[in-house]
Amino acid sequence: MSTTTKQLQERTQGAVLVPGDEEYDGHRTGFQLLDPHRPSVIVAARSETDVRAAVEFAAGSRSPVAVQASGHGLASPTEGVLINTRHMSAVRVDPRSRVAWVEAGATWRHVVEAAAPHGLAPLSGSFPGVGAISYTLGGGVGLLARRYGFAADHVRRIDLITLDARQHQVTEEADPDLFWALRGGGGNFGVVTGMEIDLFPVARIYGGNLAFDVQQVPEVLDAWRRWSTGVPEEMTSAVTMLTYPDLPMLPEPLRGRHVAQLAISYAGSREEGDRLVAPLRSIGPVMNDTLRELPYAESGSVFAEPDQPHTYRSRNLLVNDLDPQALADLTKAAGPSAPVMTVAGVRHLGGALAREPRIANAVGHRDAAYAVSVLSPVQEGERELVAETHRDALAPFAGAALGCSLNFAFGPLGEDEIRSAFAPADYDRLREIKRRHDPDGLLHANHPIPPTAARTS
Numbered sequence: 007m008s009t010t011t012k013q014l015q016e017r018t019q020g021a022v023l024v025p026g027d028e029e030y031d032g033h034r035t036g037f038q039l040l041d042p043h044r045p046s047v048i049v050a051a052r053s054e055t056d057v058r059a060a061v062e063f064a065a066g067s068r069s070p071v072a073v074q075a076s077g078h079g080l081a082s083p084t085e086g087v088l089i090n091t092r093h094m095s096a097v098r099v100d101p102r103s104r105v106a107w108v109e110a111g112a113t114w115r116h117v118v119e120a121a122a123p124h125g126l127a128p129l130s131g132s133f134p135g136v137g138a139i140s141y142t143l144g145g146g147v148g149l150l151a152r153r154y155g156f157a158a159d160h161v162r163r164i165d166l167i168t169l170d171a172r173q174h175q176v177t178e179e180a181d182p183d184l185f186w187a188l189r190g191g192g193g194n195f196g197v198v199t200g201m202e203i204d205l206f207p208v209a210r211i212y213g214g215n216l217a218f219d220v221q222q223v224p225e226v227l228d229a230w231r232r233w234s235t236g237v238p239e240e241m242t243s244a245v246t247m248l249t250y251p252d253l254p255m256l257p258e259p260l261r262g263r264h265v266a267q268l269a270i271s272y273a274g275s276r277e278e279g280d281r282l283v284a285p286l287r288s289i290g291p292v293m294n295d296t297l298r299e300l301p302y303a304e305s306g307s308v309f310a311e312p313d314q315p316h317t318y319r320s321r322n323l324l325v326n327d328l329d330p331q332a333l334a335d336l337t338k339a340a341g342p343s344a345p346v347m348t349v350a351g352v353r354h355l356g357g358a359l360a361r362e363p364r365i366a367n368a369v370g371h372r373d374a375a376y377a378v379s380v381l382s383p384v385q386e387g388e389r390e391l392v393a394e395t396h397r398d399a400l401a402p403f404a405g406a407a408l409g410c411s412l413n414f415a416f417g418p419l420g421e422d423e424i425r426s427a428f429a430p431a432d433y434d435r436l437r438e439i440k441r442r443h444d445p446d447g448l449l450h451a452n453h454p455i456p457p458t459a460a461r462t463s
């Protein structure tokens with residue numbers, strides 16, 4: 007360890023790790039195993055003071071600095087300083103004002119578990135292991151999305167350390183520009199140490215999933231699309247489609263089968279939920295039906311996503327309409343003839359997501375009706391094939407595309423793609439706010455928004 011990193015260690019409670027240290031690998035990797043960070047220094051932060059020391063160290067040495075919570079979103083690794091926030095996972099709930107204070111590294115599981123005893127729920131997403139802060143910085147489309155809107159629409163305060171090592175308590179009153187940018191603009195403007203978010207009086211939902219064999223019900227995606235156009239805002243749903251490999255470790259009924267799983271999250275009673283999903287149950291023979299009334303604390307079972315870290319890439323498009331032919335093509339793209347295993351997903355948006363929040367934020371494309379995504383595990387030597395497969399799979403949706411969602415983009419994006427996530431004027435405003443707080447672009451955000459060029463006088 008060099009003199010400077012030793013000095014850094016003297017200032018931090020959490021460990022300072024360099025390559026070769028025993029805990030180094032465990033702290034640079036997270037859920038995404040493809041292209042992990044290869045930092046020269048990791049600060050395993052335990053407090054705001056640690057984060058501040060790490061930022062000061064990075065800025066002082068003109069080194070890029072990145073943040074990792076649970077590593078689900080990692081798209082572009084850093085070789086500079088990595089602030090790992092995993093040990094900062096405290097959550098405090100105030101049931102009377104229905105808010106939660108969430109530390110930088112808390113996952114949704116931490117927040118859901120803290121809120122549930124009070125009959126409250128956060129606007130968490132499909133997978134409870136995802137970092138609550140990163141998700142919210144990127145907008146955040148959750149299981150109650152059509153009922154309450156984006157997670158970023160329900161943030162009250164954000165504690166932030168900017169690259170000049172200043173601490174900010176960002177609210178609409180204290181700093182309207184930063185408050186606007188941080189809610190939807192991602193981790194581009196500083197390191198968030200904690201966030202105060204709204205909770206909602208949702209103790210139970212009606213949810214789970216319905217699985218169909220696509221060979222038996224080839225038009226399942228289009229049937230779901232038609233159904234989705236008539237459901238109330240309390241109903242949030244999505245389709246995930248994939249072909250399971252024919253492997254002995256999988257349950258027999260799934261092996262080698264092309265399956266469409268309709269994920270349902272209804273913020274209402276079982277009776278009403280049952281009535282609403284009846285048309286879906288009659289699309290064709292149901293392979294598996296897990297729909298039930300469940301405590302929100304079990305909401306991770308709705309999408310039932312795999313929880314083992316792995317290597318993956320994903321792309322997406324936000325669209326204002328779903329063309330039946332494009333859906334038929336997507337069905338094929340996730341089918342047995344796909345060049346690489348591809349998981350196609352379509353989420354139903356609209357409802358409260360389409361309405362401006364009380365205090366405007368940077369979230370783009372509120373008018374999108376659906377998000378279409380493709381995801382593949384990436385095996386050695388398959389990167390280009392995966393990229394090509396994803397481009398081909400999304401091509402039929404290009405005509406209806408408004409842009410993309412950065413939260414659902416698992417892989418590096420070009421600047422045009424990052425720009426496409428926002429309204430043009432909002433993107434320019436984000437770049438200007440970036441210039442004010444990080445003119446040299448030292449903060450290496452997942453999907454970086456470049457600062458506008460410095461003004462010459």
Ligand SMILES: Cc1cc2nc3c(=O)[nH]c(=O)nc-3n(C[C@H](O)[C@H](O)[C@H](O)COP(=O)(O)OP(=O)(O)OC[C@H]3O[C@@H](n4cnc5c(N)ncnc54)[C@H](O)[C@@H]3O)c2cc1C
Nearest residue numbers: 075076077078079080131132137140141146147193198452
């Ligand atoms: C299985 C799975 C399910 C998902 N489900 C949903 C969903 O339902 N809805 C949805 O909207 N999204 C969903 N996502 C996307 C997810 O919200 C984003 O990928 C998110 O960025 C992941 O956050 P993380 O903390 O887990 O990842 P990380 O890789 O740890 O963080 C991602 C990025 O966030 C930034 N960041 C993290 N912490 C901070 C901080 N303290 N300060 C500043 N910047 C920071 C950094 O730029 C970092 O690179 C899902 C992703 C996966 C893999």
